Amino acid sequence: LAKTTQPISMDSYEGQEVNITCSHNNIATNDYITWYQQFPSQGPRFIIQGYKTKVTNEVASLFIPADRKSSTLSLPRVSLSDTAVYYCLVGDRYNQGGKLIFGQGTELSVKP
Amino acid sequence: DARVTQTPRDKVTEMGQEVTMRCQPILGHNTVFWYRQTMMQGLELLAYFRNRAPLDDSGMPKDRFSAEMPDATLATLKIQPSEPRDSAVYFCASGLDQRDNTEAFFGQGTRLTVV
Numbered sequence: 001l002a003k004t005t006q007p008i009s010m011d012s013y014e015g016q017e018v019n020i021t022c023s024h025n026n027i028a029t030n031d032y033i034t035w036y037q038q039f040p041s042q043g044p045r046f047i048i049q050g051y052k053t054k055v056t057n058e059v060a061s062l063f064i065p066a067d068r069k070s071s072t073l074s075l076p077r078v079s080l081s082d083t084a085v086y087y088c089l090v091g092d093r094y095n096q097g098g099k100l101i102f103g104q105g106t107e108l109s110v111k112p
Numbered sequence: 113d114a115r116v117t118q119t120p121r122d123k124v125t126e127m128g129q130e131v132t133m134r135c136q137p138i139l140g141h142n143t144v145f146w147y148r149q150t151m152m153q154g155l156e157l158l159a160y161f162r163n164r165a166p167l168d169d170s171g172m173p174k175d176r177f178s179a180e181m182p183d184a185t186l187a188t189l190k191i192q193p194s195e196p197r198d199s200a201v202y203f204c205a206s207g208l209d210q211r212d213n214t215e216a217f218f219g220q221g222t223r224l225t226v227v
Contacts, residue, residue, distance in 0.1 A: 034214040043116075043203045043218025044155070089214065098209050099168060100145055100216050102155040 002090040022088030118219035130192040135204030
């Protein structure tokens with residue numbers, strides 16, 4: 001099972017681009033990389049999933065290098081409302097054989 | 113707009129009382145997860161079901177917690193007797209357990225306070 005490592009916290013200012021990197025050295029061939037976002041007092045929300053190269057949607061971009069041993073979630077021009085915890089998960093069929101297990105995540109604080 | 117519905121949203125109870133939390137998963141989803149979240153422990157998986165069958169409840173204190181899915185539209189998490197250390201936010205999530213899928217949908221949570 002792929003273990004993930006991501007920074008515990010990050011600070012940013014409104015209007016900046018934020019990049020959160022996740023390490024997953026033992027990612028398996030069938031594994032996907034998924035990011036969830038959790039706002040205070042809410043449940044986590046799926047924001048993006050990728051397998052390789054780059055994926056972009058209306059919320060974020062996900063960059064995955066060729067070796068897939070890490071990935072970077074990119075949030076363009078953050079606002080105060082992007083303050084949240086961001087979780088990186090790696091696996092197929094959720095991230096642990098059908099189970100969905102969350103680590104500590106990265107607490108992003110966006111300041112005015 | 114399909115969503116996971118949890119009730120109640122907030123619950124305050126006295127130590128020793130029974131607490132039942134309910135979750136209505138999204139129609140058609142075959143997997144239901146129960147989580148507990150505290151500042152100290154983060155988001156912990158308590159139990160999960162696939163096609164209404166409990167697959168893993170190793171994260172749950174067995175002596176006081178129980179989780180069931182009486183039918184496809186209802187999942188319950190019960191604590192009896194409740195203790196102050198059970199105070200937390202409890203989340204339910206549902207999804208489709210299938211290859212290539214890693215998306216689960218979470219409810220708004222039940223904030224439990226045991227005094």
